[in-house]
Amino acid sequence: MTKIRPLRRPFLLGGIACALFLALGVTAHAAPAKAKTPTKSASEKSTAKKTPTKPSTSGTEHVSVLKDRSNIRSGPDTNKEILWTVFKGFPLQVIARQGKWAHVVDFDGDKGWITTDLIAKQKTVIVKADTANLRVGAGKDYEIAASVKHGVVFTPLSTEGDWTKVKHADGTTGWILSKLLWPN
Numbered sequence: 001m002t003k004i005r006p007l008r009r010p011f012l013l014g015g016i017a018c019a020l021f022l023a024l025g026v027t028a029h030a031a032p033a034k035a036k037t038p039t040k041s042a043s044e045k046s047t048a049k050k051t052p053t054k055p056s057t058s059g060t061e062h063v064s065v066l067k068d069r070s071n072i073r074s075g076p077d078t079n080k081e082i083l084w085t086v087f088k089g090f091p092l093q094v095i096a097r098q099g100k101w102a103h104v105v106d107f108d109g110d111k112g113w114i115t116t117d118l119i120a121k122q123k124t125v126i127v128k129a130d131t132a133n134l135r136v137g138a139g140k141d142y143e144i145a146a147s148v149k150h151g152v153v154f155t156p157l158s159t160e161g162d163w164t165k166v167k168h169a170d171g172t173t174g175w176i177l178s179k180l181l182w183p184n
Contacts, residue, residue: 062183063102063104063122065088077101089124092119093183094119102115107126124156125156125166125182126151126152126182127149128150131147131148134176135175139163146174153168154168156181162178
């Protein structure tokens, strides 16, 4: 069964619209990658010290897709079935390599194969909850700048306690509770 993924990058808002949603508190959404069980934000907390985002020390390899409309296949060959299509920046975890192919898993736990020409070790994160609050600071007491939908991709900039500072491709930055992101 083919899994449908967004073919273009989800986005918050650009230019003037971005300024409006920050000034007026308008909610921004992107099309969800697929339905998920809602994640409660009641456990949002502010704690501890700011540190730069670091790659995982557990030996887990995370990569990001380099090109829009990149195919995830059922096996390590271009003749294999296309399981789903992902967009530029989409994060994946590499679980094995075979020649110029990587066996990968996504934030939903779905597995497939992608050519290594289409991935790089650039770190990105994806919103795994139905929605996540993008806040102006690292804590639940900070103003909500936007409500971000499932499937939106960000570049992580730093962490502060349970929070990750993120930047969207359109330049928007803010803080999201780390447990609402993958990988975290």
